[in-house]
Every structure is written in structure tokens, then in C-alpha cells.
Amino acid sequence: MDHYLVSARKYRPSTFDSVVGQRALTSTLKNAIASGRLAHSYLFTGSRGVGKTSCARIFAKTINCEHPTADGEACNECASCRAFNAGNSLNIIEMDAASNNGVDAMRELVDQVMVAPTQGRYRVFIIDEVHMLSNAAFNAFLKTLEEPPAHVIFILATTEKHKIIPTILSRCQIYDFNTISIRDMVDHLKMVAANEGIAAEDSALALIARKADGAMRDALSIFDQVAASSRNNITRAAALESLNMLDHALFLRLLDAFLKGDVAQTWLIYKEVRSRGFDSHFFIAELAAFMRDLMVAREPATASLLDADASEAAQLTEAAQKCTPGFIYRAMCLLNEADLNYRTASGKQFLVELTLAKICQSVRPSTNSGRAGGQLKPIDRPAAPAEPAKVAKIANVEPMPMPAPKAPTPAPTLRPVGRGPTLRGRAQAASDERKPEATLTTQRSNPFTREAFVKAWETFMAAHPREQILVNTMRASVPQAAEGKDHAFVMTVANDMQLDLMGRQMPALLTHLRGSLENDLITIDVELETGPGSSSTWTEREVYENMRATIPSFSKFIADFELTLG
Ligand SMILES: [Zn+2]
Incomplete structure (x- = not known):
């Protein structure tokens, strides 16, 4: 065991070409070196384990x-x-700003900067996690960074570029390192496995790469760990076992159950997950990631966003074709909701089971609901697998506004206003209640003349020729505009019976008036006439004669419809 070197050290890249997953960046650096165009300071940014420090050392x-070649x-x-490869060159000085962030450490470094190399041409100062430097340390460093001696090159590295102040950014050549893709990692691990004489299945290496989450150094450590526990035979099963990971195959089974609307099956699969010792919150997160992968695998345009090895990508793409984008989206929303609620939920298992049931229910969106997963179809009716085109069509018609429900026939309610009891048209109240829907269409507010109003009033009467009392009441009491209001009218009636009658008719009447005058703001208050000399003392004949005299169009209306007093 004396000669055992962990893979992360043994396979640390020693040339630019052996750096994994940063091809474009390393060839730029190589070109700069070959052509002798070197900057005085570089900033390497990217997440941990992507090769920043390795590249700095190779540089x-x-x-x-x-x-040089x-x-x-x-x-x-x-x-x-x-000397470099043995780690005892004097021309490379590394400082970890995370542990040496004070001004004293920086002064020490600045002193060293002045010392010329005894061998070789450049001294390279690597400051790792440079965003951790204190303000005082930054200031002590700034002058040197601005005018370093000719033999000095600074390479600053950080995982958090946004924390670097502009004064530093503007003085550096910036290199952004990629997160290493699963494919690149798998290729590298294959090379390591071959070199070490370790048998390894590609899909097992893909699991290791996934677990490493973009960091090559981690991938190599995990590789060592799995190789040791599987006695140098890295199978997919061995990797799953030792990495404590959930297999894609499990999620594919779960997906089938979702698409069949088979809630029971999803709960059984979830039980299997728990009995294997997995945390429910982890399960939710992994399922959400799986759904996200399905979404990107579904379309060729987004397939490049899928980070998976070839066989896994093919499986996902095939599975994705069975799903509608709407279903995947709703499932993602439900899982996100579960993730957010997980911590505070008193029944974690219940939360997960409910979420699984909701996902089953959301395979086909209800036509009544525009909300994702809002409306559930009956749980006891197993659904056939979704037909993509059909479901998409249903989803498309969802946003259509519902037709306004017919206003109920109201029992007139009376309230005293002004001279006597009045009654606000119930249609007004009804339409107020419908406001949320009504806002889907714009509210009409056309101006109209008194004449147009009377004409609309008359056509409503004409539409009810058999309802003599209504026609008579309306004829006798054409509303007057309320003072100070544009669209509010007051109708004065002679007795309780008329008040009652107008209350019942008001919804239809308002609908008619608003429609003909293209104005949804019209309201009519109905009042009972109580004052002296009120119209209640008029006979129908008097009313009739009065209207003929005061409303010019009324005579014509009487003639056109051949109306007579009943
Ligand atoms: Zn050399």
C-alpha cells in the first residue's frame, strides 16, 4: 500500500490537453503561451473541482x-x-485566501513578489478563493497587482466571481471554467479504469459522474471508493449500492404508473424507496430532477441541456415522448410545491403520497381549470395513457372565459333612499360578484344620448307585448338620470306591486339596456313614489297621454307596434 496514490492525485492533469472538459479554454491559454502574449494577471472562475488550480499549475x-512544444x-x-512535477519548484507560490485572508499574509506575499526567480523566467503567484480576502488585504495587494515586476504573473482563482470587486476584475484577463459534463467525466473515468485495470460498466461510471456534480476531483475520489468497495469490479448495481443513489429505472417505473393514473403503484414504489433507507425529501428532489430531465429530453432544441451519458439520454428521450409538456410541467410544479412545504409538513409521508396522487391526477388536465394540477379527476377511475396531441389541444382551450351565467331571478329587496324605498337592480349586484371573470373582457362605457336610452327602454317593452303590467309600468315610469351621475338612473313607480315587478325584471332589463347602449355602467334604482301629487294618482290613460306628449318617439312606437291600452 506504500505506493498507493489516490486517483485524484495520480491523474491530476500535467498538460493542458489532459485537463478534462475545458478544451476551448486550455487551447486559448496554449496559444497565448506559444505566441508569447502573456498578461500580468489572470482570473480563473468556476465551481469547485473543475480544474482551475490544475490549469494554474500547468500554466x-x-x-x-x-x-516547450x-x-x-x-x-x-x-x-x-x-521541479514543478515533483512539487519543489520555487517559481510557484500558492496562497489560499480562505485561510490567509488577513493583511499580514498579504504583506508577506507582496514582499516575495519583489524577489526575482533564481531559475526560470517567471514566478507565478496563485491566490485561491481570492474573494475571501479582507478589504485591508485587498488594498495591500492592489498596488502590486497594478504594477507587478516583469517576472511576476498573478493567477487569481474564485468560485464566486460576483464577489470580486471591479477594481480587480478590470485588471485581469478572465477565464470562465465550465462545469464538467457527465460525458466528459465518464470518458476520463474510463481512461483511469483502463489504466488501473479496473472493470467498470459505462452506466456505473455515469452514476459516479452524476454524484460528483460537475467536480472532476470528486468524481475521482468517488471512483476510488466504489472501486474499493466493489473489489475493482464497478457494476451499476455496485455503484448504486455504495453511492446510495436512486436508479433511473425506478423513476421510469414511477413514470409509467403516473401515466396510467395508478396511484396505488406509485405509493408502493415510494414505500420501496423508504424501505431502502432513502430520505423522502431526497426522493422528492431526485424525482423533480428526473422530471426536469424529461422536459429537456422531449425537444431536440433543449436536448443539449440534458447532462447524461448516451444510454441514459436515449432512455429519457424515449420516456419523454410518452408525456405531454403540460403533464411534465404540472408534475414539476407539484414536486416543487412539495419540496417547499416539506420542512413544515407534520406528516412527511402523507405529503409525498399526496403529491404522487396529484401527479397521477394531473396526467390529463381538467377542462374546467386553468391552474396547474388544480382540478382533480376522480381518483377511482383509472386513466388510459395520455394521448399527447389530444391533451395539448384541451390545454389550449383552457383560458377561454366562461360565458356569464344567467342572473338569478331575484327577490326584490327594498331599502329606503331619498323620497321612498328604492331597489337597486339585482343584476348590478350579480355582475359585481362576477367581477373576476368580467375583467377578462373590457367593460364597455360608450356614451349615449337620452333619446337612445328611451329607445332601448321601448324596445324592451316591445319585446314583452304580453306582459301588460310590465309594459304599462315601464311606459309610465321612464327613468330619469340621477343627479351627478352619468349612467345611474332613478325609476319612480307608483306602488308596491310595480316595485316588486321591476325588481324581478331588472336583471333582464339591465342586460338589455347595457347591450343595446354598449355601456356596462348603467344602473337603475327603483323608487316608490310617495310625495304629494305623485304619479300614483294617475290613471293609465293619464300616463299614456303624458308619455305621448313628453316622449316624441313614444307615439311612433305605439303606432309601429299597434299597441292599445288594455
Ligand atoms: Zn520543460
């Missing part, structure tokens, strides 16, 4: 190499290269 070695790589044979 330092390459610019000091006595016989034509394409800008170090020879790895000269005295300088050997």
Missing part, C-alpha cells in the same frame, strides 16, 4: 519550461518541469 510550469505544452522533461 506556471509551461511558461517556465526550457523546451510547438503548440504550447510543457516538455515535462527539463529541470524546471521536473
Whole structure:
């Protein structure tokens, strides 16, 4: 065991070409070195384990190499290269700002900057996690960063570029490192496995890469761990076992159950997950990630967003074709909701089971509801697998506004206003209650003349020729505009019977008036006439004669419809 080196160290890249997953960036660096165009300070940014420090070390070695290759790589044979590879070159100084963030450590470094190299051409200062430097340390460093001696090159590295102040950013050449894709990691792990004589299934390496979450260094450590526990035979089962990961196959089974609306089956699969010792919150998160992968695998345009090895990608793409985007979206929303509520839920298992049931129910959206997963179809009716095109069509018609329900026939309610009891048309109240829907269409507010109002009033009467009392009441009491209001009218009636009658007719009447005059603001208060000399003392004949005299169009209306007093 003396010679056992962990893979992360043994396979640390020693040339730019051996850095995994940063091809574009390393070739830019190589070109800069080959053409001799070196900056004084570089900023390497990217998440942990993507090769920032490795690249910085290779860079330092390459610019000091006595016989660099034509394409800008170090020879790895000269005295300088050997010193670098053995880790005892004096031309590379590394400082971890996370643990040395004070001004004293920085002053020490600045002092070293002044010392010229005894061997080689450049001294390279690598400051890792540079965003951790204190303000005082930053200030002590700034002057040196602005005007470093010719033999000095700074390489600043950070996982949090947004924390770097502009003064530093503007003085550095910036290199953004990619997160390493699963495919790149799998390729690298395959190479390591072959070198070490370890048997490894591709899909097992993909699991290791997934677990490493973009960090090559972690992937290599995990690789060592799985190799040890599986006695150098890395199968998918062994990897799943030792990494405590949920298999895609389980989620594919779960998906089938969702698409069949088989709630019971989803609960059984969930029980299997629990009995294998997995945390329910982890299960929700993994299922959400699986749904997200399905979503991107569904369309060729987003397939590049899928980070998976080839066989896994093919499985996901096939599974995604069985789903509508609407279903996947609703499932993602439900899982997100469960994730947010998980911590505070008193019954965690219940929360997960309910979520699984909701996902089953959301395979086909209800036509009544625009909300994702809002409306559930009956749980006891197993659904056939979704037909993509059909469901998409239903989803498309969802936003249509519902037709306004017919106003109920109201019992007139009376309230005293002004001279006597009045009655506000119930249709007004009814339409107020419908406001949320009504806002879908714009409210009409056309101006109209008194004449147009009377005409609309008359056509309503004409539409009810058999309802003599109504026609007579309306004829006798054409509403007057309420003072100070544009669209509010007051109708004065002679007795309780008329008050009652108008109350019942008001919804239909208002609908008619608002429709003909294209104005939804019209309201009519009905009042009982109580004052002296009131119209209640008029006979029908008097009313009739009065209207003929005061409303010009009335005579014509009488003639046109051949009306007579009953
Ligand atoms: Zn060399």
C-alpha cells in the first residue's frame, strides 16, 4: 500500500490537453503561451473541482519550461518541469485566501513578489478563493497587482466571481471554467479504469459522474471508493449500492404508473424507496430532477441541456415522448410545491403520497381549470395513457372565459333612499360578484344620448307585448338620470306591486339596456313614489297621454307596434 496514490492525485492533469472538459479554454491559454502574449494577471472562475488550480499549475510550469512544444505544452522533461512535477519548484507560490485572508499574509506575499526567480523566467503567484480576502488585504495587494515586476504573473482563482470587486476584475484577463459534463467525466473515468485495470460498466461510471456534480476531483475520489468497495469490479448495481443513489429505472417505473393514473403503484414504489433507507425529501428532489430531465429530453432544441451519458439520454428521450409538456410541467410544479412545504409538513409521508396522487391526477388536465394540477379527476377511475396531441389541444382551450351565467331571478329587496324605498337592480349586484371573470373582457362605457336610452327602454317593452303590467309600468315610469351621475338612473313607480315587478325584471332589463347602449355602467334604482301629487294618482290613460306628449318617439312606437291600452 506504500505506493498507493489516490486517483485524484495520480491523474491530476500535467498538460493542458489532459485537463478534462475545458478544451476551448486550455487551447486559448496554449496559444497565448506559444505566441508569447502573456498578461500580468489572470482570473480563473468556476465551481469547485473543475480544474482551475490544475490549469494554474500547468500554466506556471509551461511558461517556465526550457523546451516547450510547438503548440504550447510543457516538455515535462527539463529541470524546471521536473521541479514543478515533483512539487519543489520555487517559481510557484500558492496562497489560499480562505485561510490567509488577513493583511499580514498579504504583506508577506507582496514582499516575495519583489524577489526575482533564481531559475526560470517567471514566478507565478496563485491566490485561491481570492474573494475571501479582507478589504485591508485587498488594498495591500492592489498596488502590486497594478504594477507587478516583469517576472511576476498573478493567477487569481474564485468560485464566486460576483464577489470580486471591479477594481480587480478590470485588471485581469478572465477565464470562465465550465462545469464538467457527465460525458466528459465518464470518458476520463474510463481512461483511469483502463489504466488501473479496473472493470467498470459505462452506466456505473455515469452514476459516479452524476454524484460528483460537475467536480472532476470528486468524481475521482468517488471512483476510488466504489472501486474499493466493489473489489475493482464497478457494476451499476455496485455503484448504486455504495453511492446510495436512486436508479433511473425506478423513476421510469414511477413514470409509467403516473401515466396510467395508478396511484396505488406509485405509493408502493415510494414505500420501496423508504424501505431502502432513502430520505423522502431526497426522493422528492431526485424525482423533480428526473422530471426536469424529461422536459429537456422531449425537444431536440433543449436536448443539449440534458447532462447524461448516451444510454441514459436515449432512455429519457424515449420516456419523454410518452408525456405531454403540460403533464411534465404540472408534475414539476407539484414536486416543487412539495419540496417547499416539506420542512413544515407534520406528516412527511402523507405529503409525498399526496403529491404522487396529484401527479397521477394531473396526467390529463381538467377542462374546467386553468391552474396547474388544480382540478382533480376522480381518483377511482383509472386513466388510459395520455394521448399527447389530444391533451395539448384541451390545454389550449383552457383560458377561454366562461360565458356569464344567467342572473338569478331575484327577490326584490327594498331599502329606503331619498323620497321612498328604492331597489337597486339585482343584476348590478350579480355582475359585481362576477367581477373576476368580467375583467377578462373590457367593460364597455360608450356614451349615449337620452333619446337612445328611451329607445332601448321601448324596445324592451316591445319585446314583452304580453306582459301588460310590465309594459304599462315601464311606459309610465321612464327613468330619469340621477343627479351627478352619468349612467345611474332613478325609476319612480307608483306602488308596491310595480316595485316588486321591476325588481324581478331588472336583471333582464339591465342586460338589455347595457347591450343595446354598449355601456356596462348603467344602473337603475327603483323608487316608490310617495310625495304629494305623485304619479300614483294617475290613471293609465293619464300616463299614456303624458308619455305621448313628453316622449316624441313614444307615439311612433305605439303606432309601429299597434299597441292599445288594455
Ligand atoms: Zn520543460
